[in-house]
Amino acid sequence: MTTQIGFKQLAHRLILAAGLLLGVGAAPTAALASEPVRVQLGAGTCDSALLAEGGTADALLADCTCPPKGCVRTQGYWGNKPDVVWPKGYYRDAPFFRSGLSWQQVLDSPTRGDAYFILAHQYIAAVLNIASGASAPNSLRSIVLAAGTWFGSATPGTCVRGACQLQRSWASVLDEYNNGDYPGAPKHCDED
Structure with missing residues (x-):
């Protein structure tokens, strides 16, 4: 990792941490009632990872001594290959929060600098990766939950012209995961 890349990743994580500390993403379960809920109980043992609803148990093996499970795919894989079957409970034509678009329409939408779509593309890929059995560290799952909460009140067009730096940081971290x-x-x- 070069110094420039390391600094960029550190900066993104600091912005993310500041946003989470300021309460962005608080109480995510209310806004994500239609999303699978993933819970990890216990302290650091692989056997303590439990699944409340949706996904697989392997997706919950995170932040413990277990090696990562599964593998991840990018937004292009999930959005550009119509023959790919999405995980159970996720549908291309389902409404994507308050956007007025379906999940597939969001993936098909160009970002044009709008942090809403930049984050949405990475969020969808991360959610589908986790639902397909890829494990995700707690730090990453907290970003997915915070983003889901934010999507519960945001609409396309609210994050243009450099606005929504926190959401851009979330997208960058989710992009790391999806790649x-x-x-x-x-x-x-x-x-792939």
Whole structure:
């Protein structure tokens, strides 16, 4: 990792931490009633990872001594291949929060600098990766939950012209995960 890349990743994580400390993403379960809920009980043992609803138990093996499980795919894989079957409970034509668009329409939408779509593309890929059995560290799952909460009140067009730096930081971290570069998370799938 070069110094520039390391500094950029550190800066993104500091912005993320500041946003989470300021309460962005608080009480995520109310806004995510339609999203699978993933819970990890116990302290650091692989056997303590439990699944409340949706996904697989392997997706919950995170922040413990277990190696990462599964593999991850990018937004392009999930959005650009109509023959790919999405995990159970996720549908291309389902409404994406308050956007007025379906999950597939969001993936098909160009970002044009709008942090809403930049984050949405990475969020969708991360959610589908986790639901497909890829493990995700707690730090990453907290970003997914915070983003889901934010999408519960945001709409496209609210984050143009450089606005929403926290959401841009979340997108950057989710992009690392979806490309297999997030520390402690699975690598990218070989066949893609």
